[in-house]
Amino acid sequence: MSTIWKVAVSVFRESVRDKVLYNLVFFAVLLMAASYLIGQLTAGQDVKIIKDLGLAAIATFGLLIAVFIGIGLVWKEVERRSIYSLLSKPLTRQQFIVGKYCGLGITLLVNVAAMVAAYYAVLAYMGAMTPQAARDAWVAPAADPALLQAVALIVIELLLVTAIALFFSTFSSPFLSAILTLGLWVIGHFNADLRNFQAVVDSPVAAGVARALYYVLPNFSAFDVKHQVVHALPVPAMYLVSTAAYGCVYIALLLVAAVAVFSRRDFK
Amino acid sequence: MPTRAWTTALTMAALLASAVGLQALRERTGALTAGPDNLLYVRSPEVLRRLSLSFDSLLADVYWIRAVQHYGGTKLSTGPDKSYSLLYPLLDLTTSLDPQFTIAYHFGSLFLAEPPPGGPGRPDLAITLLEKGLAANPDSWEFTQAIGFVHYWWYQDYPTAAQWFQRASMMPGAPVWMQPLAAVTLAEGGRRDGSRLLWQQIAKTAQEDWFKAEAARRLAQLDALDQVDQLTAILRAYESRTGEAATTWNALVQRGYLRGAPVDPSGTPYRLDGQAVGLDPRSPLYPLPKQQGRPR
Numbered sequence: 001m002s003t004i005w006k007v008a009v010s011v012f013r014e015s016v017r018d019k020v021l022y023n024l025v026f027f028a029v030l031l032m033a034a035s036y037l038i039g040q041l042t043a044g045q046d047v048k049i050i051k052d053l054g055l056a057a058i059a060t061f062g063l064l065i066a067v068f069i070g071i072g073l074v075w076k077e078v079e080r081r082s083i084y085s086l087l088s089k090p091l092t093r094q095q096f097i098v099g100k101y102c103g104l105g106i107t108l109l110v111n112v113a114a115m116v117a118a119y120y121a122v123l124a125y126m127g128a129m130t131p132q133a134a135r136d137a138w139v140a141p142a143a144d145p146a147l148l149q150a151v152a153l154i155v156i157e158l159l160l161v162t163a164i165a166l167f168f169s170t171f172s173s174p175f176l177s178a179i180l181t182l183g184l185w186v187i188g189h190f191n192a193d194l195r196n197f198q199a200v201v202d203s204p205v206a207a208g209v210a211r212a213l214y215y216v217l218p219n220f221s222a223f224d225v226k227h228q229v230v231h232a233l234p235v236p237a238m239y240l241v242s243t244a245a246y247g248c249v250y251i252a253l254l255l256v257a258a259v260a261v262f263s264r265r266d267f268k
Numbered sequence: 269m270p271t272r273a274w275t276t277a278l279t280m281a282a283l284l285a286s287a288v289g290l291q292a293l294r295e296r297t298g299a300l301t302a303g304p305d306n307l308l309y310v311r312s313p314e315v316l317r318r319l320s321l322s323f324d325s326l327l328a329d330v331y332w333i334r335a336v337q338h339y340g341g342t343k344l345s346t347g348p349d350k351s352y353s354l355l356y357p358l359l360d361l362t363t364s365l366d367p368q369f370t371i372a373y374h375f376g377s378l379f380l381a382e383p384p385p386g387g388p389g390r391p392d393l394a395i396t397l398l399e400k401g402l403a404a405n406p407d408s409w410e411f412t413q414a415i416g417f418v419h420y421w422w423y424q425d426y427p428t429a430a431q432w433f434q435r436a437s438m439m440p441g442a443p444v445w446m447q448p449l450a451a452v453t454l455a456e457g458g459r460r461d462g463s464r465l466l467w468q469q470i471a472k473t474a475q476e477d478w479f480k481a482e483a484a485r486r487l488a489q490l491d492a493l494d495q496v497d498q499l500t501a502i503l504r505a506y507e508s509r510t511g512e513a514a515t516t517w518n519a520l521v522q523r524g525y526l527r528g529a530p531v532d533p534s535g536t537p538y539r540l541d542g543q544a545v546g547l548d549p550r551s552p553l554y555p556l557p558k559q560q561g562r563p564r
Contacts, residue, residue: 038333045329045332045369045371045372048329048369049329049332049333052325052326052328052329053326053329055325056323056325056326059322059323134477186321189321189322190318193318220322221322223322224322226322226325227324227325227366227368230325231368233368
């Protein structure tokens with residue numbers, strides 16, 4: 001366990017050295033500028049728009065980090081040939097993969113936590129600056145704790161994307177890994193269409209294949225409850241738990257697959 | 269700072285200054301012919317909803333801002349041809365991407381119903397949009413009342429308006445004045461007092477500043493309609509006493525009918541065209557709504 005932790009910490013430190021956390025500055029500036037500009041550009045609903053924008057930005061920044069760092073996690077070590085010295089140490093390939101994954105997971109968690117803190121600070125400020133009469137019209141307070149439900153599922157989605165990127169990075173080039181990861185992420189958002197494919201095709205075989213793909217491919221649209229939390233619509237606890245469990249199981253599957261592929265790789 | 273660093277800094281400053289200068293020069297030499305700015309590449313809400321992946325709410329915000337800018341920009345434009353052609357498609361996209369975007373339905377219906385030149389004058393589309401909002405939020409008395417309002421104000425269809433108000437009054441959370449409003453609309457539809465009551469209630473209960481301002485404007489328009497009636501009566505009296513029609517306000521002032529040139533509630537002078545009293549098109553109250561029936 002301590003070996004995995006060491007690998008994870010080194011990945012996190014490397015991310016900090018690579019100035020990945022600079023995106024937090026962009027995020028904070030984006031939100032602060034938007035909170036001012038939105039009021040000038042629109043008629044009402046400033047807080048709703050800031051909530052939407054903040055959640056979308058957290059998801060987008062996180063996605064970019066997950067994909068573009070995740071795809072290089074293994075490939076970089078192979079390319080630099082540092083994998084030889086690493087694997088000559090008392091470090092199994094499983095520990096290496098899981099440690100790399102945990103390291104990027106920590107980077108993502110730190111990023112999201114900082115972004116959420118900035119997000120709530122901007123929302124709290126907007127709430128304090130809004131007259132009581134206007135606040136009465138809101139369906140939920142500006143700094144609504146329910147927004148954390150969406151953030152929690154975004155985190156799991158990002159961890160899933162990281163697992164996909166890491167899996168591809170165990171056997172593929174960064175460019176191809178990025179294409180495959182983003183492709184899978186996009187397909188994962190169209191997952192519901194695969195379920196209803198039989199409504200548009202006559203072939204029962206094609207419908208069956210589509211149905212099978214629906215169950216096999218990761219369903220990313222399930223992690224999206226942004227709309228519900230922004231409009232203060234209920235998100236059942238059972239939905240959150242089952243979706244989180246689905247994400248965790250899928251992550252475990254991908255890590256096992258990544259370890260399996262990486263264990264068979266010959267670096268001679 | 270070493271010489272090399274100074275050289276770099278100076279070079280960068282010189283290049284930046286050159287870029288700024290060239291940009292200014294480009295501006296002066298005239299821009300390229302602009303293409304049409306009324307473009308909406310994707311009009312299908314279903315396609316857009318799918319393309320948005322998990323960012324449908326954010327995209328709805330973008331389209332909402334675009335709708336507000338399109339409406340405001342067109343309304344404020346000084347060109348002869350004011351086309352609000354994108355307004356409904358933009359509102360339709362906004363509300364399809366985010367069916368709970370209540371403000372987009374409410375503001376959108378006001379924008380759509382407003383007659384030219386202040387809007388496209390499409391109360392039918394305003395009702396379509398509100399009915400879409402009601403379908404997405406079936407327990408909302410606000411949408412039901414807003415549909416009744418369009419029938420009341422823009423179509424002067426008081427029985428239909430009363431039906432919608434009645435329906436709204438039976439919905440959860442409806443204010444206590446909704447039931448009397450339905451009764452007044454049915455009994456006295458078309459009277460300005462009824463319209464005043466409606467706008468006063470909207471002004472009282474509106475939670476957005478824009479709605480409050482709009483209600484204040486409509487109430488001022490009702491006052492202006494009263495004033496137009498009074499001025500018309502004065503013109504008739506002048507004509508019957510002198511045997512000639514007044515062509516200027518000055519004639520009425522000189523004979524003691526008026527103390528000065530009359531101004532509308534916004535402070536803009538009324539126009540006298542022949543025997544007709546009307547608002548100056550520059551008045552913020554222009555145009556007045558179609559005749560709101562009897563004054564009292």
